[in-house]
Amino acid sequence: MKAKHQRLWLVVGALGALGGAGALAFSTLGEKATYFYAPSDLKKGPAPTAAIRLGGMVAKGSIQRDGATVRFIVTDMAQTVPVTYTGILPDLFREGQGVIAEGKIDPATGQFRAETILAKHDESYMPPEVAGAMKKTGSVSAGP
Amino acid sequence: MHRYANPLRFLKIARVATPIVALLGLALTAAGLWIGLFASPPDYQQGESVRIMYVHVPAAWLGAGGYLSLAIASATALIWRHPLATIAARAIAPAGAAFTAICLVSGALWGKPTWGTYWVWDARLTSMLVLLFLYLGYLALAASEAERGGEQRGAAILALVGVINLPIIKYSVEWWNTLHQGSSISVVNASSKIAPELLTPLLLSVAGFSFLFAAIVLMRMRAMLAQQRIDARSRRLAEALA
Numbered sequence: 001m002k003a004k005h006q007r008l009w010l011v012v013g014a015l016g017a018l019g020g021a022g023a024l025a026f027s028t029l030g031e032k033a034t035y036f037y038a039p040s041d042l043k044k045g046p047a048p049t050a051a052i053r054l055g056g057m058v059a060k061g062s063i064q065r066d067g068a069t070v071r072f073i074v075t076d077m078a079q080t081v082p083v084t085y086t087g088i089l090p091d092l093f094r095e096g097q098g099v100i101a102e103g104k105i106d107p108a109t110g111q112f113r114a115e116t117i118l119a120k121h122d123e124s125y126m127p128p129e130v131a132g133a134m135k136k137t138g139s140v141s142a143g144p
Numbered sequence: 145m146h147r148y149a150n151p152l153r154f155l156k157i158a159r160v161a162t163p164i165v166a167l168l169g170l171a172l173t174a175a176g177l178w179i180g181l182f183a184s185p186p187d188y189q190q191g192e193s194v195r196i197m198y199v200h201v202p203a204a205w206l207g208a209g210g211y212l213s214l215a216i217a218s219a220t221a222l223i224w225r226h227p228l229a230t231i232a233a234r235a236i237a238p239a240g241a242a243f244t245a246i247c248l249v250s251g252a253l254w255g256k257p258t259w260g261t262y263w264v265w266d267a268r269l270t271s272m273l274v275l276l277f278l279y280l281g282y283l284a285l286a287a288s289e290a291e292r293g294g295e296q297r298g299a300a301i302l303a304l305v306g307v308i309n310l311p312i313i314k315y316s317v318e319w320w321n322t323l324h325q326g327s328s329i330s331v332v333n334a335s336s337k338i339a340p341e342l343l344t345p346l347l348l349s350v351a352g353f354s355f356l357f358a359a360i361v362l363m364r365m366r367a368m369l370a371q372q373r374i375d376a377r378s379r380r381l382a383e384a385l386a
Binding site: 004007008011014015018019022026033034035036037038055089090091092093094097098100117118119120121122123124125126127128129130131132 | 185186187188189190194197219222223224225257258259260261264265266267304305307308312319320321322323325326327328337338339341342
């Protein structure tokens with residue numbers, strides 16, 4: 001075997017071992033690297049007492065405003081969590097769009113008290129006219 | 145491949161190719177950004193801020209794609225010991241680092257009006273920041289090894305180890321819940337969730353940024369080869385005078 005073939009197999013082998021080590025590391029890391037929990041994740045175990053991030057869709061027709069306080073329901077289409085938040089909302093906070101709330105679950109009421117709200121948008125981009133036409137056919141959620 | 149690994153033959157081709165590639169890059173980038181910034185419709189959700197995409201997405205693809213080419217050049221340098229491969233790797237690294245930095249900065253500026261924050265430590269944003277650190281680490285190590293007159297094997301190994309970050313960046317939005325949205329474009333399925341009016345300027349600026357990246361790499365490789373010849377000549381001169 002020529003020296004360069006030896007080096008080729010050494011590099012291939014080392015990359016394979018590295019990939020295996022990476023896969024093992026990530027299977028252990030698993031859920032810990034997640035940025036937020038969906039309502040279904042929260043309902044699986046006992047209600048967490050520490051501050052967490054809750055993510056999902058703002059349920060349609062669930063937004064209620066009371067001065068600077070807003071109440072809405074976060075859903076992942078399987079489970080829902082009611083959220084209250086006082087403060088300024090990001091521009092893209094809308095019904096039917098993604099949202100991430102940072103805060104704690106109030107153990108007395110089961111309400112999620114958010115300290116911070118981030119808007120999460122999906123991967124579709126289109127002009128408003130196209131979205132308007134698609135909204136009529138019901139294949140896209142409401143725009144601004 | 146060995147045919148083109150000859151530095152003299154490479155220089156002959158690169159001398160002709162550099163201006164063509166650079167002009168193509170400038171023309172396509174100008175067309176993509178012109179249509180993207182002025183002659184394309186806003187997004188139905190984000191409005192005008194979607195236009196940051198025409199800089200952010202090409203920069204992100206070249207940051208990651210540049211790292212893949214850095215790793216291929218480093219593997220070639222390690223296995224076949226081509227001096228030109230080492231030069232290619234060192235030429236690619238700063239360009240890739242610059243595009244990664246553009247991606248991070250434009251992403252932060254895009255995040256504020258859409259998500260409501262410049263930065264979060266989610267898997268996509270964090271892995272992209274790690275990519276920038278990998279580039280910077282490679283640059284520092286390669287520079288110090290070159291100063292000592294080595295073959296920069298340590299830097300090449302670092303470049304190869306960092307490859308593990310590329311699938312993490314790509315699949316971070318699928319493996320974990322992230323604030324960053326999922327992929328809009330699937331190259332494998334040749335499908336996209338971006339309307340054609342917005343996709344055309346995006347693809348133009350991706351093509352333009354790619355040619356510009358290639359032009360920067362060609363220019364840097366030519367400059368490094370010229371520097372090597374100057375060094376060799378002044379060494380010979382010094383020996384003759386001694």
